């Protein structure tokens with residue numbers, strides 16, 4: 001039950017500023033995800049919340065109380081790291097029970113709580129194994145059990161799934177989501193994987209270069225990206241983004257073709273649309289005529305790509321659609337589903 005406030009946080013290593021004027025309120029019991037590319041300052045921000053790094057400037061507060069001066073132990077946070085940080089010379093049981101041992105919890109209670117945590121992640125049959133005798137997925141679960149063996153004020157998870165293969169990641173992701181719904185503890189989760197962010201978060205803070213670009217629910221950042229960075233970072237495949245100019249009437253020109261789509265005003269724009277929001281169509285109805293660059297079968301759907309203005313354009317199509325490279329590709333873009341961004345700043349254009 002903890003609200004976390006980050007107020008005007010800066011962090012520099014020497015000359016290099018890696019977190020810049022970060023302001024953020026993380027609500028009680030919320031599952032907040034820091035999402036951004038490698039090197040954007042996610043881990044540094046999390047380590048400052050844990051007390052493992054100190055901000056160069058700014059205030060960190062738990063429930064309105066400044067905690068800058070408190071050490072990691074006093075902050076009562078539990079952390080799960082990317083490499084799990086298990087003690088190699090300890091068994092599964094000793095690893096999971098370690099936070100209780102540190103706090104000198106009596107034996108009977110220790111046993112009970114350790115076993116409950118182990119059961120929650122289905123590791124109770126392997127209590128006597130050492131980490132080297134476990135698979136990656138099992139190690140990840142031990143690390144998770146160790147973090148939930150006591151109820152901390154805050155959970156911090158730094159890319160806890162990134163060392164797992166794709167299939168295990170889906171299972172572990174579901175497990176974390178289920179656990180977090182059960183435990184109801186304020187959780188901050190760091191990842192560069194937008195699918196993890198979309199599936200786990202109550203809110204996502206999208207970061208780049210030490211700055212939060214946008215914060216909102218997964219739906220908000222997917223449906224209402226505020227700039228081209230967020231638009232291109234969320235969604236797989238990424239949003240189609242093309243620089244367009246307008247003709248005198250204001251209609252957008254893409255790859256020397258009149259798209260029949262009205263830009264917000266005359267000039268230069270970045271036009272965005274998602275692959276699932278455009279359709280294949282007959283030539284007469286097309287906003288854009290081009291040809292197939294690749295065609296991909298994905299099982300539940302298909303994906304056609306075209307090379308437009310030197311960039312890949314993706315169109316999602318029906319599962320039974322079949323095309324091949326070089327085929328004509330006629331695309332209808334629904335103006336209602338077009339996002340307009342300022343060509344210079346990348347900021348989303350909004351009707352005033």
Ligand SMILES: Nc1ncnc2c1ncn2[C@@H]1O[C@H](COP(=O)(O)OP(=O)(O)O)[C@@H](O)[C@H]1O
Pocket residue numbers: 013018036037038039040041042043044045
């Ligand atoms: N101890 C350190 N000394 C110097 N630079 C660091 C240190 N820790 C992180 N950095 C730099 O800070 C930036 C942000 O790092 P980090 O927070 O780990 O990014 P992320 O977790 O988003 O990948 C990177 O450019 C990294 O090289």
Ligand SMILES: [Mg+2]
Pocket residue numbers: 042043044
């Ligand atoms: Mg990191």
